[in-house]
Amino acid sequence: MPQLLPVPNPIVSHWLSEPHRLRDFRSTPELPSECDIIIIGSGMAGITTAYFLLHENPNPPNIVLLEARELCTGATGRNGGHSKVLLSTISRVVKDHGPGIATELQTMVQKINDTFKQIINEEKLDCEFELRRSHDVQLETPESEQLKQMYDEGCKAGHEWTKDVSWIGPEHVEQVTSIKGAKSAFSVPACSLWPYKFVSQLLSRLLERHPDHLNFQTNTPVTSVDLQVDTSSVVTTPRGTIKTQKVIFATNAYTSGLLPQFQDIIYPVRGMASHLVPKTPVRPHLSNTYNIDYGSAKGVDYLNPRPDGSIVVGGAKWTFPDRETWYKNSDDSKPFPSEVQSYWDGYMQRVFHGWENSGAFTERVWPGIQGYTPDSWPHVGRVPGTKSQWMLAGFNGGGNTMILKSAETVAKMIREDKEFGDVAREVGVLTLFGTSKERMRKKIEETLPRVDGDISIRVKYTEWDTNTQHVKH
Ligand SMILES: Cc1cc2nc3c(=O)[nH]c(=O)nc-3n(C[C@H](O)[C@H](O)[C@H](O)COP(=O)(O)OP(=O)(O)OC[C@H]3O[C@@H](n4cnc5c(N)ncnc54)[C@H](O)[C@@H]3O)c2cc1C
Structure with missing residues (x-):
């Protein structure tokens, strides 16, 4: 099997x-011959880890x-450019x-x-950042009823997560959300932003x-990354090697290309997104972002109205012809x-009230590679079994909502020479994100992501092969 690496010439989103x-x-x-830390990957995970390592560091x-x-x-x-937690x-x-x-x-x-x-304000980044609300819209009755029941129970019990969530019932939901046929x-x-601008401008500030x-x-x-007996690592590239004291893998979907023990634990899943543009901006402006749930037989689309009146929308996984087109597929x-x-042609006209005469057309469609994990959480912390390697990878369909705290955690672990458990609560990262051999031992029987950012899972325990450091198949 060829090594899992990003393919050349990705389609321009x-x-x-x-x-x-x-x-x-x-x-x-x-390339320098030596350094203290190598970070692999210049996505949001890599750049924000560099930020937290350097920020106010004497x-x-x-x-x-x-x-x-x-x-x-x-x-x-x-990606879709919004950050939120789905009700599902x-x-x-x-x-x-x-x-x-x-x-x-x-x-x-x-x-x-x-x-x-805070970072955008302090660093004066121009990346269309907006604090907003998002609508999770259900188009099928079973999903609507299940979520409502869970929400009602949570409200009745006074659970904190319900405090900033409100329900919109069938009587008003089409009017409030503008979505045709919505049940609830x-x-x-x-929040929403232009993730590429956030990352590239933040990097620019750091380099200056x-x-x-x-x-x-x-x-x-x-x-390749080869651990040495003195716990340093030698990182190999086609342009030469670098000796480094510490390595951080911010390689998301591609992590098992360098850490083969993560094969089947973080794996690529290909998604699709698009940019839809109305002939002239539709008013009033759609001010919320959306997740539109078409029911368990289909899945969920995610939609981000941009400030210029155009729309970034992705999903449509149920239209993919076969598993090979998306599952463990890393070709963007x-x-x-x-x-x-x-699927995206005429989407806004079909789905939204008020857009019928918008003339909205598909400006472009692009693929993107997500890093999925069987239990749907990223792996954050020291690479299991090593002293001088760290990782933050496997963000599934929700990296915007998970990376900043993961990056802060890894940076703090390194800066203060602490373990994940020592810093997780202080930083406020979910403890479920901590990587460990125990977590790697949990292997999925069948992982079929239903939607971006949410998967149905059945976990079984398998044996760990101490010789190969792999889950036994
Ligand atoms: C179509 C789509 C829509 C999405 N929508 C949303 C959304 O609306 N909201 C949300 O929260 N999340 C969304 N996501 C998920 C989100 O984009 C990711 O979780 C997040 O961007 C992951 O960031 P990252 O830095 O970990 O990975 P990446 O951005 O993939 O960065 C990893 C980097 O590592 C580099 N790399 C990998 N291997 C090597 C190597 N061997 N050597 C050198 N470099 C290497 C890669 O080239 C890449 O640049 C979406 C994803 C996709 C694909």
Whole structure:
């Protein structure tokens, strides 16, 4: 099997259509031979980890940031651009872990949205950031009834996660959400942004502020990371090797290409998103973001109205012709078949009241590669079995809502030489994110993601092979 690496020439998403001047930047023509920390990956995870490592640090480490392709051309450069918790995710968490963890999840996401705002303000980043609400809309009665029951029970019991969530019933839901045929909806807190602009401008600030401590190298795929007996690592690329004291894997879907023990534990899932543009902006403006649930036989679309009146919307997984087109598929250089992409043609006219005469057309459609995990949570912390390697990867369909606290956690672990359990509560990251051999031992019988960001799971325990450091198949 060929090594899992980002493929060359990915399709350009709407977000990447305004390339940043750092897109193919290299701080130095040659790679440094040594450094303190190597971060692999220039998506939101890699850049925000660099930020938290360097921020207000009187003794900044020497960091080399390596990116296989151009800056931020992975999932961060191709996603829906909103940050929120789906009610269906809360429902799953309540069922599996109890209402307290659901509240912790919602609190974490709220803190992440606050942190976005704080960094954007402090660093003066121009990335269309907006604090807003989001509608989770149900188009089928069973999903609507199940979620309502869970919400009612939570409200009655006074569970904290219900406090900033409101329900919109069948009588008014079409009027309130503008979605044709809606059965019900929930209103939840959210924020939206242009993720590529956030990442590229933040990197630009870091390079200006720390020219001697941050070295960025695009088009430099890491092909192996070899631990040495003295706990340093040698990182190999086609342009040479670098010796480093510490390595951080911010490689999301591609993590098992360098850490093969994560095969089947973090794996690529190909998604699709699009940019729809009305002939003239429709007024009043859609001010909420959306998740539109078409029922268990189909799935959920996610939709982000942009400030210029255009729409970024993705999902439509049920239109993918076969499993090979998306499951463990990491090719974002090829489009989905035209009959799949045509799902977006006339979408706004079909789905939203008031858009029938908008003339909205499909400006572009693009694929993107998500890193899925069997239990749907990312793996954050020290790479199990190592002393000097860390990871934050496997963000499923919700990296915007999970990365900032994961990055802060990894940076704090490194800066203060602590373990995940020592810092998780203080940072406010969900303890479920902690990576461990025990968690890796849990293996999925069948993982079929129903929707982006939410999967139905059945976990069984399998044996751990101590020789290969892999789950036994
Ligand atoms: C179509 C789509 C829609 C989405 N919508 C949303 C949404 O609306 N809200 C939300 O919260 N989340 C959404 N997501 C998920 C979100 O985009 C991801 O969870 C998040 O961007 C992951 O960030 P990351 O930095 O971990 O990964 P990435 O952005 O993928 O970055 C990883 C980087 O590592 C690099 N890399 C990998 N391997 C190597 C190597 N060996 N050597 C060097 N570099 C390497 C890659 O090239 C890449 O640049 C969506 C994802 C997709 C694909």
